[in-house]
Amino acid sequence: MPAPEVHHLFHAPIADHSFSADRSTLAVARDNNVELYHRSGNAFKLQDELRGHDKTITGVDIAPRSGRIVTCSQDRNAYVWEPSQNGEWKPTLVLLRINRAATGVRWCPNETKFAVGSGARIIAVCYFEEENDWWVSKHIKKPIRSTVTSVAWHPNSVLLAAGSTDGHARVFSSFVKGIDERPEPSVWGERLPFNTVCGEYLNPTAGWVHDVAFSPSGDALAFCSHDSSVTIVYPSGPEQPPQAVISIATQLLPFASLLWSSETELVAAGYDCGVYRLSGDANGWQLTGSLEEKEERPGMPEQREESALNMFRSMDLKGRSGGAAMDDTKLKTVHQNSINTVRSFQDSGGQTRKISTGGVDGRVVVWDV
Amino acid sequence: MADFNWRTINIDALDPESAYNFDLSTLTPTVQPTSTQDVQTLNGQIRQLLRGGNAEGALRGGLENVPYGADEQGKVDRICLYLPAFPGPPHDVDNRMSQSNPPNRDVALTATHIQIRGSELCDTLMKYLYKGMGQGSNTAAHPSGNTGAGGRNLTPQATGGFTQASGRNFGGGEGGMSVFLSWHEKLVEMVGPGSIVRVMSDRRTV
Numbered sequence: 164m165p166a167p168e169v170h171h172l173f174h175a176p177i178a179d180h181s182f183s184a185d186r187s188t189l190a191v192a193r194d195n196n197v198e199l200y201h202r203s204g205n206a207f208k209l210q211d212e213l214r215g216h217d218k219t220i221t222g223v224d225i226a227p228r229s230g231r232i233v234t235c236s237q238d239r240n241a242y243v244w245e246p247s248q249n250g251e252w253k254p255t256l257v258l259l260r261i262n263r264a265a266t267g268v269r270w271c272p273n274e275t276k277f278a279v280g281s282g283a284r285i286i287a288v289c290y291f292e293e294e295n296d297w298w299v300s301k302h303i304k305k306p307i308r309s310t311v312t313s314v315a316w317h318p319n320s321v322l323l324a325a326g327s328t329d330g331h332a333r334v335f336s337s338f339v340k341g342i343d344e345r346p347e348p349s350v351w352g353e354r355l356p357f358n359t360v361c362g363e364y365l366n367p368t369a370g371w372v373h374d375v376a377f378s379p380s381g382d383a384l385a386f387c388s389h390d391s392s393v394t395i396v397y398p399s400g401p402e403q404p405p406q407a408v409i410s411i412a413t414q415l416l417p418f419a420s421l422l423w424s425s426e427t428e429l430v431a432a433g434y435d436c437g438v439y440r441l442s443g444d445a446n447g448w449q450l451t452g453s454l455e456e457k458e459e460r461p462g463m464p465e466q467r468e469e470s471a472l473n474m475f476r477s478m479d480l481k482g483r484s485g486g487a488a489m490d491d492t493k494l495k496t497v498h499q500n501s502i503n504t505v506r507s508f509q510d511s512g513g514q515t516r517k518i519s520t521g522g523v524d525g526r527v528v529v530w531d532v
Numbered sequence: 533m534a535d536f537n538w539r540t541i542n543i544d545a546l547d548p549e550s551a552y553n554f555d556l557s558t559l560t561p562t563v564q565p566t567s568t569q570d571v572q573t574l575n576g577q578i579r580q581l582l583r584g585g586n587a588e589g590a591l592r593g594g595l596e597n598v599p600y601g602a603d604e605q606g607k608v609d610r611i612c613l614y615l616p617a618f619p620g621p622p623h624d625v626d627n628r629m630s631q632s633n634p635p636n637r638d639v640a641l642t643a644t645h646i647q648i649r650g651s652e653l654c655d656t657l658m659k660y661l662y663k664g665m666g667q668g669s670n671t672a673a674h675p676s677g678n679t680g681a682g683g684r685n686l687t688p689q690a691t692g693g694f695t696q697a698s699g700r701n702f703g704g705g706e707g708g709m710s711v712f713l714s715w716h717e718k719l720v721e722m723v724g725p726g727s728i729v730r731v732m733s734d735r736r737t738v
Contacts, residue, residue, distance in 0.1 A: 330735070370733035390733040391726035412651050414724030 167454075167497055168529040170207050172200065178220060179267070179504050180521035184227040186508065189527065192220040197234055197244075207527075215242050215254045222268035224277065233257075235265035235279050241289070243298060257298040259287040267313050271320040275342050278323050280311030286325055288337045288357075303335050303358050313374045317381045319346040322361065324384055326372030332386040332394075334361040350382050352401035364396050366410065373433070374420045379513050383445075385429055387418040393431060397445045407445045415439070420505040424515035424532050430454070432502035432520050436494055438530060454530050455496055500524035596653070654723045658731045661719070665712050 170189075178192045189200040189207050196214050200207035218237040225232050232252070235241040241257040259265065263282035270277045276290045279300075284307045287300040309329035316323055323337045336355035338346070351361040362384070366372075370390035377384055385395045392412045399406035418433035429441040429448075438454040477483045483491075493499060500523035508517035508529050521527045544552035574597055720728065 368730060368734035368736070370730075388733075390730040392730070412655070412726060412730065414726040416725055417729055 165531055166456075167531070168205075169497060170527045170529075171525060172198075172207065172527060173525045175525050176500075176523040177503060177521040177525060177527065179223045180519070180527055181223050181225040181232075181506065182508065182519060183225050183230060188225070190223050190225055190232055191521065191527065192223045192234070194219055195236070196220070197223055197232070211250075211252065213242075213244055213252055213254070216240065218264070221264065221266050222279070224268055224270050226270045226274040229274055231270075231274070233268050233270060233277050235259075235268040237264035239264060239281075241265060241268060241277075241279055241287075255298065257289050257300065259289070259300050260302070261285055261287060263310075266311060269314050269316060271316045271323075272318055273320045276320070276337065276339065278314045278316070278325075278337065280314045280325060282310040284309060284311070284327075286311055286314060286323070286335070286337075288323070288339065290339050290342045301337075301339065301357060303337065305358065306360065306363070307333070312372060315375045315377055317349075317351070317377045318379070319349070319381065321346040321355065322349075322351055322377075322381070324375040324377060324386075326375040326386050326388075328371040330369030330371065330388070331363050331365050332372050332375050332384065332396075333363045334384065335359065336361060350398045350400055361401065362396070362398055362405070364394065364405075364408065366390065366392060366394055368392070370417075373418065376421055376423055376429075378423045378426055380426060383426075385421060385423065387421045387431055387433070389417045391415060391417045393418065393421065393429065393441060393448070395429075395443075395448055409443070409445075409448050411441065411448050411450060413439075413450055419501060419503055420520075422505045422507060422515070422518060424507075424510075424518070425513060428532075430505060430515075430518055430532060432505050434501040435496075436498045436501055436522070437496040438502070438505070438518070438520060440532075454532070497528055498522045498524055498526055651723065651727075654719060655727050655730050655734075658716075658719055658723075658727045659734070659737070661712050661716050662731055663737075665709060665716075 172191060173193065175193055180189065180191045182189055187202045188210070189202070190213075191198050191200065195216050195218060196212050197220060198209055199211040199213065201210040202208075213232070213234065216234065216236040216238055220234050220236040222235045223232065224234075230246050232244040233241060234244070239259065239261050241259055242254040243257060244252040244254050247253050259279055259281070261279075261281040261283040265287075266280045266282060268277055268279045276288055279287045279289065281287065284304065286303040286307070288303060289298050289300040291297075292299045303323075303325075307325070307327055307329070309327050311325050311327045313326045314323060315325075317334075321336055321338045321343055323335045324332060325335065326332045334351055336352070336357065336359040338355050338357055346355070352359065355361065364384070364386070366388050368388075368390040370388040370392075372386050372388045375384065375386040383395060383397050385393060387393045390412070391414075392410055394408065394410040396405050397407040397409075416434035418431040418439075420433065421429055421431035424430050424440075427442055427444050430438060431441060432438040440451045440454060441448055442451050443449055498520065502520045502522040504521050506519050506521075507515045508519045510516060515532055517529055517531055519527060519529045542552075544550045547553070
């Protein structure tokens with residue numbers, strides 16, 4: 164497997180990152196601003212900075228087709244940035260009408276709406292109203308009882324999954340009359356007015372749900388929660404108990420983000436600073452391994468033989484008992500701090516080939532799956 | 533009207549949306565309520581097994597029937613039952629001797645007992661360990677839940693079994709904390725930090 168492509172952008176945490184459709188522009192949330200990097204050769208160079216928010220930005224998403232960027236932040240606002248002719252970005256404020264911080268934002272697949280999760284126990288679904296030339300938000304409130312940590316869209320752009328710190332992962336319908344067409348009936352339900360709860364799933368331990376994701380076909384839902392487990396739900400039909408709810412308890416630290424790479428494979432990353440793979444189907448899932456190579460990273464010295472003199476000298480001088488070869492100032496994983504987001508980088512025919520991860524160490528790494 | 537102090541109205545109680553009126557019990561996963569009686573009967577059975585020398589059976593019984601729904605007294609009774617179950621030197625033994633005892637006995641016992649365990653049972657065992665570590669006094673009037681070391685001043689010695697440091701008034705006997713720590717070490721070797729995170733984040737406390 165080829166080595167992952169590491170881009171160490173800066174020494175600050177990256178709350179969220181997003182690539183443009185042609186993968187040549189990378190938008191990275193850094194404190195109160197979004198930095199836009201442009202690919203030149205193998206590296207990314209800083210090209211532009213989007214200023215406008217007053218507090219830390221918690222979510223960034225670039226719409227693949229129209230190129231619009233939506234950002235949300237702890238200052239309870241969201242902006243939609245439109246690219247203009249001369250390369251400038253024009254921000255449009257979106258009134259979310261929430262009274263707590265926004266925690267994450269995602270465009271729907273057909274780019275007519277976006278959903279913002281917030282600490283106000285509300286999901287704001289925003290769409291553009293033509294007659295007022297303004298982005299309007301509608302709220303999904305019941306039955307969310309605590310902060311919404313993550314939102315994910317179903318491929319039909321109507322169903323929305325949300326994970327929350329009340330331990331539940333829920334699927335809502337965000338059908339907006341006039342903007343959405345009636346979706347096809349699916350395993351989640353048929354007639355779906357706005358704010359219908361199509362499913363509500365709970366982990367046996369009720370830990371906070373960090374991330375949710377629909378499978379590529381939309382027929383299964385996976386969520387990872389703070390009790391170091393991943394749960395996958397296969398619904399059988401509306402108003403019926405699900406066909407299967409499979410929960411895998413892992414031995415690792417909790418995952419913060421996950422992504423379906425195909426119908427039978429998940430990629431998850433989190434506080435262990437590494438990317439892991441899980442595979443399975445409605446009959447059972449298991450953790451299949453890490454995306455990282457087990458061998459040393461290039462650049463680490465390979466020689467192991469060291470004289471006793473060196474060993475004692477380093478013990479005396481630096482308090483290190485391993486000698487010159489052992490460098491315990493860096494983690495063995497590529498990311499040196501926890502990973503915040505996993506996003507798809509390249510997919511072909513329903514199977515994701517490459518993923519990108521952004522973490523608290525300021526690195527964005529592109530992996531081969 | 534003038535003699536009514538408007539400032540004393542609890543506005544949160546009147547607001548249907550506020551967090552004050554939020555019933556937190558709806559968040560917890562469903563747990564069958566077990567009466568204290570049931571817990572006592574089960575405790576009795578476990579005690580029988582322990583006296584009969586069947587420590588593994590007793591452990592397994594305790595791990596499979598977890599008193600999630602019982603009230604605090606029931607849970608405290610259960611953990612006090614287990615404190616003597618965890619191997620440790622008896623009360624009236626000389627300190628020097630007891631220092632060498634715990635490691636050997638512990639290793640043997642933990643190795644045999646943690647043979648075939650499902651991950652759910654391991655998590656329960658971890659919960660018991662943390663609950664036991666949190667027991668502050670013999671009367672167990674102050675169980676501090678399953679959140680790690682109790683509020684007493686324990687010296688951070690390694691699990692070599694410094695029984696003087698672990699305190700006399702410990703629930704089950706001297707060396708209680710070191711015993712818990714050695715069990716904890718073996719368990720973490722087996723199941724990893726995921727188990728500890730599960731104990732911390734699980735709303736069902738033992």
